[in-house]
Amino acid sequence: MERTADRGAQRRAAPPLLQNAFRPFFLAGAFWAAALVPIWVWEFSGGGSGPFASLGLTGHAHEMLYGYLAAIICGFSLTAIPNWTGRAPVAGNGLAALFGLWVAGRIAVLAVDGMIAALVDIAFLFVLAAVAFREVMAGKNWRNLPVVALLTLFALSHLLFHAPEYYLAAIRGTFAVAALLIALIGGRIVPSFTRNWLASVTSPHTATMPGPMKAYDKASIGVLALALLGWVIAPAHLLTGGLLVFAGLTQLVRLARWKGQATLAEPLVWSLHAGYAWLGISVVLIGAAIAWPAAITASAGLHAMAAGLIGTMTLAVMTRASLGHTGRARKADTVTTLIYILAHLGAIIRVCAALHANDTLLLAAGATLWSGAFLLFCIGYAPMLFGSKPTSPVSG
Numbered sequence: 001m002e003r004t005a006d007r008g009a010q011r012r013a014a015p016p017l018l019q020n021a022f023r024p025f026f027l028a029g030a031f032w033a034a035a036l037v038p039i040w041v042w043e044f045s046g047g048g049s050g051p052f053a054s055l056g057l058t059g060h061a062h063e064m065l066y067g068y069l070a071a072i073i074c075g076f077s078l079t080a081i082p083n084w085t086g087r088a089p090v091a092g093n094g095l096a097a098l099f100g101l102w103v104a105g106r107i108a109v110l111a112v113d114g115m116i117a118a119l120v121d122i123a124f125l126f127v128l129a130a131v132a133f134r135e136v137m138a139g140k141n142w143r144n145l146p147v148v149a150l151l152t153l154f155a156l157s158h159l160l161f162h163a164p165e166y167y168l169a170a171i172r173g174t175f176a177v178a179a180l181l182i183a184l185i186g187g188r189i190v191p192s193f194t195r196n197w198l199a200s201v202t203s204p205h206t207a208t209m210p211g212p213m214k215a216y217d218k219a220s221i222g223v224l225a226l227a228l229l230g231w232v233i234a235p236a237h238l239l240t241g242g243l244l245v246f247a248g249l250t251q252l253v254r255l256a257r258w259k260g261q262a263t264l265a266e267p268l269v270w271s272l273h274a275g276y277a278w279l280g281i282s283v284v285l286i287g288a289a290i291a292w293p294a295a296i297t298a299s300a301g302l303h304a305m306a307a308g309l310i311g312t313m314t315l316a317v318m319t320r321a322s323l324g325h326t327g328r329a330r331k332a333d334t335v336t337t338l339i340y341i342l343a344h345l346g347a348i349i350r351v352c353a354a355l356h357a358n359d360t361l362l363l364a365a366g367a368t369l370w371s372g373a374f375l376l377f378c379i380g381y382a383p384m385l386f387g388s389k390p391t392s393p394v395s396g
Helices: 002-013 022-044 056-085 092-111 115-138 142-161 164-200 204-208 215-233 238-256 267-291 298-325 334-355 360-386
Strands: none
Touching: 002 092, 022 056, 022 092, 022 298, 022 360, 056 092, 056 115, 056 142, 056 164, 056 298, 092 115, 115 142, 142 164, 164 204, 164 215, 164 238, 164 267, 164 298, 215 238, 215 267, 238 267, 267 298, 267 334, 298 334, 298 360, 334 360
16 A cells, blocks of 8 residues: 555656656557558558668568557556556656667667567567556456456567567467457447446437446457467468458447447547447458458458557547546547548558558558548647646536
8 A cells, every 4th residue: 555655656746748658658659650651651662761771561560569559558558457456557767667668679679680679679568468467466456367368468479479480470469469458448448438428418328238248248259269369370271261250240249239329429439439340340351351362352351450440449549548537528629530530541441452452542542541640649639648637627
């Protein structure tokens, strides 16, 4: 208890940017996403190397997963865990050290080479998993140990990525972990936030909203986990393809139960439903590409999961968490709504590009819109992430 009180005091003494993990990690992660995709499209289109060295397909995949995605997962998990455990959040010098480790990993990957660079890069996710485990155990918050387990698997898949003969399996494993994290955590927050909003507008749909983690939810996550495991181990097997299609459809049915059609008046809520829809769509496309490779490219499903699911769902969570945890009203303004629209349009065009032999014009259009969404997040949300909470309470 005394240790938690000390951490609380350190947090209050820290500058606003270091008072919560979401502040530096959301901002830096969004900037990284906004920069990386145009650099890669420029390289892919024959424009030459990026500012440090050529990313290449491997570098592009690495930095989107273990750079951008890792930053957002860190920001979200270390912000959510204190709500689960009742402990003070990691802040101040500890947060600065963790953020510095993430930055060092980016520099090591792009500007340095060799074993030491790889170790610096790998260390971040293992430290994050260890911190999350410590917080969950100290708070005796056993129900969230599966989240810690998935963070650990994320770290292990990153380690595997650095073994050249296994890096493709590592990428599939990382996508699988991300999809399961969204299925698990998104399966809590999407219906919960939806129910709260429906109740606030006295919608008749409130009474018919299903409770959290009912039998169907657990079964659909189990099917998804089995299908994704098959994809990691046997990515070309026809049975894997069929199981993925079935798992994706079960997630779409799960989403339909959450009354998303009743939330169109509030972008902060419908964005969560739209983001979650990409889970079912991407898993179906990945499975369909295995079953019908002549009709659907593997790249379509991967980018539906990367640009669609991960991109739009992280933005939906980043905007909502940033507003709520900085004392603002949980209501989307024009900038926030535009962020969602740009991200979804960019993801749709990127999937279309994959279905049309990575047409350069479509790639450029998708990258501009998708990266524009993250750049707009940086511009629109930087003042609140750098600044203190409002002195007077904000309603909403």
